[in-house]
Amino acid sequence: MSQDEQTPGPGLSELRERLAQFAVDREWGPYHTPKNLVSALSVEASELLEIFQWLTPEQAANIMADPKDAFRVRDEVADVLAYLLQLCTVLGIDPLTALAAKIERNEERFPLP
Amino acid sequence: MSQDEQTPGPGLSELRERLAQFAVDREWGPYHTPKNLVSALSVEASELLEIFQWLTPEQAANIMADPKDAFRVRDEVADVLAYLLQLCTVLGIDPLTALAAKIERNEERFPLP
Amino acid sequence: MSQDEQTPGPGLSELRERLAQFAVDREWGPYHTPKNLVSALSVEASELLEIFQWLTPEQAANIMADPKDAFRVRDEVADVLAYLLQLCTVLGIDPLTALAAKIERNEERFPLP
Amino acid sequence: MSQDEQTPGPGLSELRERLAQFAVDREWGPYHTPKNLVSALSVEASELLEIFQWLTPEQAANIMADPKDAFRVRDEVADVLAYLLQLCTVLGIDPLTALAAKIERNEERFPLP
Numbered sequence: 058m059s060q061d062e063q064t065p066g067p068g069l070s071e072l073r074e075r076l077a078q079f080a081v082d083r084e085w086g087p088y089h090t091p092k093n094l095v096s097a098l099s100v101e102a103s104e105l106l107e108i109f110q111w112l113t114p115e116q117a118a119n120i121m122a123d124p125k126d127a128f129r130v131r132d133e134v135a136d137v138l139a140y141l142l143q144l145c146t147v148l149g150i151d152p153l154t155a156l157a158a159k160i161e162r163n164e165e166r167f168p169l170p
Numbered sequence: 171m172s173q174d175e176q177t178p179g180p181g182l183s184e185l186r187e188r189l190a191q192f193a194v195d196r197e198w199g200p201y202h203t204p205k206n207l208v209s210a211l212s213v214e215a216s217e218l219l220e221i222f223q224w225l226t227p228e229q230a231a232n233i234m235a236d237p238k239d240a241f242r243v244r245d246e247v248a249d250v251l252a253y254l255l256q257l258c259t260v261l262g263i264d265p266l267t268a269l270a271a272k273i274e275r276n277e278e279r280f281p282l283p
Numbered sequence: 284m285s286q287d288e289q290t291p292g293p294g295l296s297e298l299r300e301r302l303a304q305f306a307v308d309r310e311w312g313p314y315h316t317p318k319n320l321v322s323a324l325s326v327e328a329s330e331l332l333e334i335f336q337w338l339t340p341e342q343a344a345n346i347m348a349d350p351k352d353a354f355r356v357r358d359e360v361a362d363v364l365a366y367l368l369q370l371c372t373v374l375g376i377d378p379l380t381a382l383a384a385k386i387e388r389n390e391e392r393f394p395l396p
Numbered sequence: 397m398s399q400d401e402q403t404p405g406p407g408l409s410e411l412r413e414r415l416a417q418f419a420v421d422r423e424w425g426p427y428h429t430p431k432n433l434v435s436a437l438s439v440e441a442s443e444l445l446e447i448f449q450w451l452t453p454e455q456a457a458n459i460m461a462d463p464k465d466a467f468r469v470r471d472e473v474a475d476v477l478a479y480l481l482q483l484c485t486v487l488g489i490d491p492l493t494a495l496a497a498k499i500e501r502n503e504e505r506f507p508l509p
Binding site: 066067072075079082083091095096099101102103108109114117120131132136137138139145149150151152154155156157158159163167 | 180182189216233
């Protein structure tokens with residue numbers, strides 16, 4: 058049993074609220090326009106891609122074995138998720154509801170035989 | 171009180187498992203390498219950016235007022251989240267733990283006065 | 284000897300001027316802000332990446348063998364170059380001078396043994 | 397009359413050949429697969445976007461007034477062009493011919509009144 062299963066960590070809603078409060082406390086509201094946040098999300102996704110760009114498929118598959126690389130990957134994954142959640146906050150989107158709806162559309166689009 | 175607060179929808183872990191099972195059922199494993207998934211994540215983030223690229227800041231701020239635009243935005247948000255979760259699955263990353271750690275680092279990096 | 288060597292095609296400056304005139308004729312100036320053009324450039328680069336995202340390295344290396352794929356790749360390469368040139372126009376940058384300077388910096392950064 | 401008009405700088409073909417020789421000299425061939433180069437192109441386009449992501453439209457329009465910012469923008473423009481040319485080399489694409497063909501298609505797609 059992993060540690061997460063024993064003691065559940067912070068939930069998505071709680072982290073989303075912390076991110077929102079973090080931005081309010083620093084008066085970042087004027088910068089957090091939808092257009093800026095969606096650019097930042099795209100830039101962070103590319104920073105994640107940058108880690109992998111020159112790796113062979115085999116090197117990419119083993120990236121988490123190196124603690125320094127693993128830290129970078131987790132750090133960029135967190136940045137992508139952070140901007141995605143902040144974008145959802147300013148646009149009034151519930152990301153989990155959006156994803157559940159998309160999975161249902163994909164189940165119709167790619168039916169099992 | 172929103173509907174989400176009354177009846178909580180699917181959680182992140184449940185959606186992540188559905189996505190993993192979806193890929194297993196369709197035998198997409200060979201395509202879901204870290205390098206491919208991180209590329210797909212980056213491409214989906216750009217598709218979200220594409221919706222906003224020619225809009226003025228004002229038009230961007232009002233994008234959810236149009237049902238068709240709102241659908242597109244939610245659809246691309248879901249795609250970004252889906253590939254992020256699938257990447258986390260193949261790399262063995264817990265995205266919420268990664269985000270919580272990042273928020274803590276950011277609180278040290280951008281201290282309040 | 285290829286056809287290009289016999290009869291040189293349009294030069295970069297000429298194409299850049301055609302793109303600038305094209306935008307003027309259609310009154311696209313208000314949309315062609317630096318921020319919008321750099322977003323569009325990034326989106327087009329991702330559309331090029333999208334063509335390759337699920338391919339194996341071998342499939343990617345042979346992509347130009349299929350006329351339909353080759354057309355898509357050339358079309359997206361053209362879009363990336365078009366937005367790059369239009370960005371250079373609005374910012375007053377000479378892309379060839381910028382590239383020559385960068386190559387010189389790289390020759391210092393990565394010296395030959 | 398600008399300096400470029402008096403003494404034409406390096407042409408696109410010459411720079412493309414220098415980039416190809418640069419990679420050969422450093423034995424970078426194995427890394428310069430189409431899939432890797434297209435990822436690198438996308439990453440560089442995002443690094444260009446990163447410079448602009450938090451700027452207002454007004455700040456973005458004046459970015460070249462600051463020498464340090466102007467250097468960064470020229471540097472990233474050069475990186476985007478470099479990877480685009482290197483991708484064209486490995487795929488056997490003439491970027492100017494591709495762009496001329498695209499402009500012609502766009503003239504049909506967006507006809508003048």
